[in-house]
Amino acid sequence: MPSVEAVTASSSAPSLSLAGLGWSEFFGDQLEPGDADLIPTRIAMVHRDRLSGLSQTGQTDLSLAPQATTGDYAVGDWVLVEPHSHLVRRRLTRKTVLERRVQGGRGPQLAAANVDTLFIVTSCNADFNIARLERYLALANEAGTTPVILLTKADTAEDAEAYQSQAAALQRGLAVVTLNPRISGAASALAAWCGAGQTVALIGSSGVGKSTLVNSLAGSAQQTGAIREHDAKGRHTTTARSLHAIAGGGWVIDTPGMRTLQVSDVAYGIDMLFAEITELAPLCKFRDCTHVHEPGCAVQAALKAGTLDPDRLARWRKLSDENQHNTPVLTGPRGAKSPAGRGKRR
Numbered sequence: 001m002p003s004v005e006a007v008t009a010s011s012s013a014p015s016l017s018l019a020g021l022g023w024s025e026f027f028g029d030q031l032e033p034g035d036a037d038l039i040p041t042r043i044a045m046v047h048r049d050r051l052s053g054l055s056q057t058g059q060t061d062l063s064l065a066p067q068a069t070t071g072d073y074a075v076g077d078w079v080l081v082e083p084h085s086h087l088v089r090r091r092l093t094r095k096t097v098l099e100r101r102v103q104g105g106r107g108p109q110l111a112a113a114n115v116d117t118l119f120i121v122t123s124c125n126a127d128f129n130i131a132r133l134e135r136y137l138a139l140a141n142e143a144g145t146t147p148v149i150l151l152t153k154a155d156t157a158e159d160a161e162a163y164q165s166q167a168a169a170l171q172r173g174l175a176v177v178t179l180n181p182r183i184s185g186a187a188s189a190l191a192a193w194c195g196a197g198q199t200v201a202l203i204g205s206s207g208v209g210k211s212t213l214v215n216s217l218a219g220s221a222q223q224t225g226a227i228r229e230h231d232a233k234g235r236h237t238t239t240a241r242s243l244h245a246i247a248g249g250g251w252v253i254d255t256p257g258m259r260t261l262q263v264s265d266v267a268y269g270i271d272m273l274f275a276e277i278t279e280l281a282p283l284c285k286f287r288d289c290t291h292v293h294e295p296g297c298a299v300q301a302a303l304k305a306g307t308l309d310p311d312r313l314a315r316w317r318k319l320s321d322e323n324q325h326n327t328p329v330l331t332g333p334r335g336a337k338s339p340a341g342r343g344k345r346r
C-alpha cells in the first residue's frame with residue numbers, strides 16, 4: 001500500500017458561499033421540501049476508498065451508505081449530506097459529466113462532473129494533432145462543457161500563428177488561447193473562464209503543460225483536497241482526482257488518466273463538431289444517406305462545389321464510424337435497435 005499524505009486544505013481558505021462553490025439554479029431546482037436539513041456539498045476528492053467534499057463550512061470527509069462505492073461519484077458532483085454523520089444521502093443530477101470508456105472496461109469511468117469549461121491543452125509541436133483535437137472536442141461537446149483550446153510552447157515554435165488558425169478552424173465559435181504556463185500571469189489569459197463559481201478541467205497529452213498550468217491557476221497556498229501518494233520508487237504522484245481553488249475564484253479539476261480516449265457514445269458531440277456536414281444532411285435526397293454514392297447527396301454536392309473540406313469529411317467519417325462501432329446498442333421492443341446514448345441520464 002502506498003503511504004498517503006494529504007496536502008491539507010488551507011485553514012485560511014476563502015469563505016465558501018454556495019454560489020462560489022459552483023451552485024446554481026440548476027441544482028437548487030432539484031431540492032425537495034424534505035431536504036432542508038441536508039447540507040449541499042461539492043465532491044472535492046475521490047479516492048478508491050475515501051470521498052471528501054466542500055460545503056459552506058469547509059472540507060468534510062464523507063461517508064457512504066453500505067451499498068454505495070466511491071466510483072459512483074465524480075469530482076465536482078453535488079451531493080446532499082447529513083449534518084452529523086456526514087453520510088451522503090443523495091447525488092444531484094449533473095449538469096455536465098466527463099467520462100471515458102476504458103478498452104475492455106466495465107463501462108464508462110467518471111472523470112469529472114459539473115465542469116463548465118474543458119481546456120484542451122496541446123503544444124505547438126509534434127503533439128498538435130487535428131484528429132486527436134477533434135476527438136477531445138467531440139467529448140467536450142457530448143459532456144455539455146464548453147471546449148477551449150490552449151496552445152502551449154509557442155515560444156519554441158517557428159510559426160505559432162499557423163497552429164492558432166488551424167485550431168480555430170476545428171469548430172464554429174471555438175476559443176483558442178496561446179499561452180506559456182511557465183510565465184507568471186498565464187492564468188490571467190484564462191480569467192474569462194475562471195471566475196467565481198466557474199469550474200474548469202484540463203485534458204491533453206503528457207508533457208504539454210497541464211500540471212504547470214494547474215499550479216499557476218491554483219497558486220501554491222490554495223490546494224484543496226489534493227492527495228499525494230508515494231509510488232514504488234518513492235516519487236510523489238498525484239493519483240486522486242481533486243478540486244483545486246483558482247486564485248481568482250473558480251475551481252480547476254485535475255483529471256489524471258484523461259490523456260487517451262476512445263470515442264464512443266458521442267454522436268451529439270460529433271454533430272456539433274462537424275456542424276457544416278450535419279447541416280447538409282437534411283438536404284440529401286435520402287434520409288439515411290451515407291454521403292458516399294447516393295444521388296441527390298448535398299454533402300457530395302458541397303464537396304464538388306468546393307465549399308466542403310474533403311479532409312474534414314474524411315475525418316468526420318472515420319470518427320463517426322469509430323463512434324458507431326464502439327457505442328453499445330440496446331435492443332429495444334421487437335428487436336429494434338437504438339443507440340444507448342439517447343436520453344442519457346446524468
Ligand SMILES: Nc1nc2c(ncn2[C@@H]2O[C@H](COP(=O)(O)OP(=O)(O)O)[C@@H](O)[C@H]2O)c(=O)[nH]1
Nearest residue numbers: 152153154179180181206207208209210211212
Ligand atoms: N518552453 C515552454 N515550456 C513549457 C511550456 N508549457 C509547459 N512547459 C514545460 O513542459 C514540461 C511539461 O509540463 P507539465 O506541466 O509537467 O505537463 P503535463 O504532463 O501536461 O502536466 C515542463 O518542463 C514545463 O515547464 C511552454 O509554453 N513553453
Ligand SMILES: [Mg+2]
Nearest residue numbers: 207210211212
Ligand atoms: Mg502533469
Ligand SMILES: [Zn+2]
Nearest residue numbers: 284289291297
Ligand atoms: Zn448525403
